[in-house]
Every structure is written in structure tokens, then in C-alpha cells.
Amino acid sequence: MLRALENRNYRLWAAADLVSVTGSWxxxxxxxxxxxxxxxxxxxxxxxxxxxxxxALLLGPWAGALADRFxxxxxxxxxxxxxxxxxLLLAAMVGLDLPLxxxxxxxxxxxxxxxxxxxxxxxxxxxxxxxxxxxxxLAWNSVTNSVGRVLxxxxxxxLAALVGNALLFVVNAASFVAVLVAIFVxxxxxxxxxxxxxxxxxxxxxxxxxxxRNRTLLLLFALGFVLSALGRNYQVTMAAMTEGPLHAxxxxxxxxxxxxxxxxxxxxxxxxxxPELTIPVLLGAGALxxxxxxxxxxxxxxxxxxxxxxxIAAGAVVIDTAKSTxxxxxxxxxxxxxxxxxHGAVAAGAGALGAPLLGxxxxxxxxxxxxxxxxxxxxxATGLAALALRxxxxxxxxxxxxxxxx
Numbered sequence: 001m002l003r004a005l006e007n008r009n010y011r012l013w014a015a016a017d018l019v020s021v022t023g024s025w026x027x028x029x030x031x032x033x034x035x036x037x038x039x040x041x042x043x044x045x046x047x048x049x050x051x052x053x054x055x056a057l058l059l060g061p062w063a064g065a066l067a068d069r070f071x072x073x074x075x076x077x078x079x080x081x082x083x084x085x086x087x088l089l090l091a092a093m094v095g096l097d098l099p100l101x102x103x104x105x106x107x108x109x110x111x112x113x114x115x116x117x118x119x120x121x122x123x124x125x126x127x128x129x130x131x132x133x134x135x136x137x138l139a140w141n142s143v144t145n146s147v148g149r150v151l152x153x154x155x156x157x158x159l160a161a162l163v164g165n166a167l168l169f170v171v172n173a174a175s176f177v178a179v180l181v182a183i184f185v186x187x188x189x190x191x192x193x194x195x196x197x198x199x200x201x202x203x204x205x206x207x208x209x210x211x212x213r214n215r216t217l218l219l220l221f222a223l224g225f226v227l228s229a230l231g232r233n234y235q236v237t238m239a240a241m242t243e244g245p246l247h248a249x250x251x252x253x254x255x256x257x258x259x260x261x262x263x264x265x266x267x268x269x270x271x272x273x274x275p276e277l278t279i280p281v282l283l284g285a286g287a288l289x290x291x292x293x294x295x296x297x298x299x300x301x302x303x304x305x306x307x308x309x310x311x312i313a314a315g316a317v318v319i320d321t322a323k324s325t326x327x328x329x330x331x332x333x334x335x336x337x338x339x340x341x342x343h344g345a346v347a348a349g350a351g352a353l354g355a356p357l358l359g360x361x362x363x364x365x366x367x368x369x370x371x372x373x374x375x376x377x378x379x380x381a382t383g384l385a386a387l388a389l390r391x392x393x394x395x396x397x398x399x400x401x402x403x404x405x406x
Contacts, residue, residue, distance in 0.1 A: 004137035016182035023175025025152025030168035064341025067119035079117030091169035143268030207338030229354030240367035263313025282322035289315035294375025297368030
């Protein structure tokens with residue numbers, strides 16, 4: 001269960017990641033509150049979120065191609081420094097009460113930095129642990145992200161009331177220093193080098209051709225899209241359930257959100273205990289989570305619905321961890337950045353489509369029926385994927401001359 005943590009470089013990375021994720025969630029809440037406070041419009045908050053996610057959706061393949069050609073450590077160092085400067089600029093703009101247009105611009109710029117840093121972060125995870133420990137490391141990353149999210153949201157609420165929103169951006173800027181320090185004190189001799197893409201396999205088109213010829217990757221992307229679009233947007237369905245049949249209001253929604261957060265931590269711990277995160281593990285978690293979702297709206301009261309939310313959240317983390325593990329280990333090392341960038345674009349597209357679709361279903365048919373329909377669709381998709389993937393093994397990597405990352 002603690003295999004990844006036996007690696008010194010990963011222990012440093014995990015500690016820095018916890019600090020960084022906590023700071024990032026503090027900034028997310030501060031930014032959303034500043035926009036809402038100034039405009040009084042939830043649509044404006046949604047526009048701010050769109051600006052931060054759109055670069056990954058539009059530029060993901062180019063970011064992945066860059067990550068496959070250059071050592072990820074250099075890209076991450078550049079990205080963290082730019083994030084630090086952006087957070088400080090946001091703090092100044094919020095503190096000086098400057099126009100929202102500038103804040104929107106910096107939000108979009110931060111999303112652009114994240115889009116190009118994301119694939120490099122994924123490749124770097126494969127350098128701080130050996131290949132056999134990658135799945136375990138990704139599971140602990142899930143635990144770190146979940147704990148950091150809870151800490152960030154909790155601290156943001158307290159600090160915003162005490163010292164104002166501007167300081168939250170300063171705290172986030174300081175969190176990037178932790179990442180920079182961790183990278184500088186890592187031992188290069190203990191890195192596990194990954195192959196980089198040779199010139200003839202570089203670029204976006206080569207990556208798209210590679211994915212297009214790999215049936216297993218295509219099936220994983222398709223299954224991930226359906227599970228994310230209809231099975232992961234629980235912020236929408238939880239809100240609809242608490243305001244509708246549960247009649248629990250804001251307090252109930254807060255309780256369910258807290259339970260969901262606990263479930264994600266438990267899911268990461270479960271994934272860390274699994275010796276090998278295989279495709280059958282992914283399919284089993286997908287089927288179980290889908291079935292629970294289908295019946296969740298029909299259990300009595302807030303307690304019944306909460307009892308389903310906990311394992312659903314845990315299952316979602318196991319799904320994500322297993323899927324990320326297989327996408328990385330079952331693809332060429334020199335293509336891994338592009339595979340991860342496509343994965344990020346698919347997830348962003350699923351969220352953009354699934355949230356309004358589930359909201360519309362809740363309004364038209366009721367939240368219970370929306371959960372039932374979405375659960376049945378994701379269960380059917382998981383079954384079809386199981387049939388399509390039955391007996392398949394990872395496609396052999398062609399013998400190509402590649403250069404090792406420095």
C-alpha cells in the first residue's frame with residue numbers, strides 16, 4: 001500500500017503536491033467569490049471557470065507534444081514560476097479593486113499555463129517512481145488531491161473572513177514555492193528516465209495517428225467520456241436532490257459534499273491497496289458505481305442518499321486512478337504526454353457536456369429519474385467496453401530508436 005512512498009523523490013513530490021493543491025483550492029474559492037461579489041451573477045462565475053478550462057480543451061494536443069519532446073522537469077519549473085507570478089498579480093488586482101477584465105485575463109492565462117504544464121506533470125510522475133509503482137503513486141496522488149481540496153476549501157472560508165480575499169492569492173503563490181523547492185532538492189540519480197519522442201514521431205498529428213491506431217486507448221477514452229459526463233457530475237445531481245425530493249437545503253448539500261470528499265479519500269486508499277490497477281479493476285469499479293448511481297435516488301431520506309454517495313465517490317477515484325494508470329503504462333513512453341493531453345481534453349469535454357445535460361434531465365424528469373437513466377447508460381457503456389476489451393492485451397510497442405530524457 002505504501003510502495004510509492006518508499007521512494008524519496010516521490011515523498012518530496014507528494015508533500016509539495018499537498019501544499020500546492022491546498023493553495024490552488026484556496027485561490028479557486030477566492031476567485032469565484034470575488035467574481036460573484038462584484039457581479040452578483042452565477043453566470044459570471046461560470047464564465048470565469050470556462051476561461052480557466054478552455055485552454056486545456058483547445059490546446060491539449062500541442063501541450064502533450066511539447067511534453068513528449070522536452071524533459072518534464074524543465075517545463076514544470078517554468079510553469080510553477082509563471083503560476084507564482086500570476087497568483088501575485090491576481091492578489092494585487094483584487095487588493096486594489098481593479099476591473100474584472102484584468103482578472104478574467106489572468107484567469108485565462110493561468111488556464112493556459114496549466115494546459116501546457118499538465119502533460120509534463122503526468123510524465124514527471126513516471127520519473128519519480130519506477131514503472132511498477134506508478135499505479136500506487138497515482139492512487140496516493142488522488143488521496144493528496146482530495147485532502148488538499150478539503151483543507152483548501154476549509155482554510156479559504158476562515159481566512160477570507162479574517163483577512164480578505166487578496167491574501168488567499170498570496171498564500172497560493174507561496175504554495176508554488178514548495179513545489180520549486182521540492183524539485184530542486186530531489187536526487188537526479190534516483191529519477192527513472194522516460195523515452196522522449198524522436199523527430200519522426202513528434203508533433204500533434206503523429207500523436208493523433210498513434211491513438212487512432214490503438215483500439216484499447218480509443219475504448220478507454222470513450223468509456224471515460226461516458227463515465228465522466230453522466231457519472232461524475234454529482235455536484236449537479238446532489239444539488240437537485242437536496243433542493244428537490246430530499247428537502248435538505250444548503251445544510252444538506254454541504255453535508256453531502258463533505259461525505260463525497262471523504263469518499264474520494266477512501267477511494268484513493270482503496271486504489272493504493274490494489275496490487276495492480278488493471279482493466280478488469282476499472283470495469284468492475286465502473287459497473288459497481290453505475291449500479292449504485294442508478295438506485296441512489298430511490299433510497300429513503302438524506303441518510304439513504306448519503307449512504308450511496310460515499311461508495312460512489314470512492315468508486316469514481318478508483319476508476320480515475322485505474323484509467324490513468326492504464327493510459328500511461330499501455331502506451332509508448334514517447335507518446336505518453338500526448339495521450340495524457342487527449343485524456344485531459346476528453347475529461348474537460350465530458351464535464352462541459354455532462355453538467356448541463358444532467359441539469360436538464362433533473363429539471364425535465366426529476367433528479368431520481370435522471371440518476372436512474374444516467375446510471376443505466378453508464379452501466380451499459382461499461383458492459384459494452386468489457387465485451388470490446390475482452391481478451392485484449394496492451395498493444396506491443398514498436399521498436400523505435402528513442403532518446404532518453406536528461
